[in-house]
Amino acid sequence: MSYAVGDALPPFVIESVSTEAMKQWAVFLADPNPIHLDVEVVKAKGLGDRVINQGPINVAYMMNMLFAAFPGCRIEVMDSRFLDNVYGADKAIANGTITAIDGNRIDCELTLTVEGRGVVNSGTATITV
Numbered sequence: 001m002s003y004a005v006g007d008a009l010p011p012f013v014i015e016s017v018s019t020e021a022m023k024q025w026a027v028f029l030a031d032p033n034p035i036h037l038d039v040e041v042v043k044a045k046g047l048g049d050r051v052i053n054q055g056p057i058n059v060a061y062m063m064n065m066l067f068a069a070f071p072g073c074r075i076e077v078m079d080s081r082f083l084d085n086v087y088g089a090d091k092a093i094a095n096g097t098i099t100a101i102d103g104n105r106i107d108c109e110l111t112l113t114v115e116g117r118g119v120v121n122s123g124t125a126t127i128t129v
Helices: 019-028 039-044 055-069
Strands: 008-014 074-082 092-102 105-114 118-128
Touching: 008 055, 019 055, 055 074, 055 092, 055 105, 055 118, 074 105, 092 118
Parallel strands: none
Antiparallel strands: 008 092, 074 118, 092 105, 105 118
């Protein structure tokens, strides 16, 4: 398979962010923060009217996009910046663009976008294919 700088990677689409997955991730991450589990807490804090997805899940969406675009790849380095929350039932789309290629190492810019709200997470990654 050939790649070129500037190539857009196929998007990884989450049609509806799962509140049930948030409950499972809360256990897995040992993160009982009620903003991920209880909409009344979210409302009381003035953060919206739906539970908020855990940050590591949002990063995982971007990682899944990389693994789908480059089967068998290894992520060497990845960074991410949280710009806004992702809420239960949001449609989230992870995208990427190739920014550099050096042999079997590929650098990418990454974004996670929520339909109707724009980019909620951005970052970069270097992968080995």
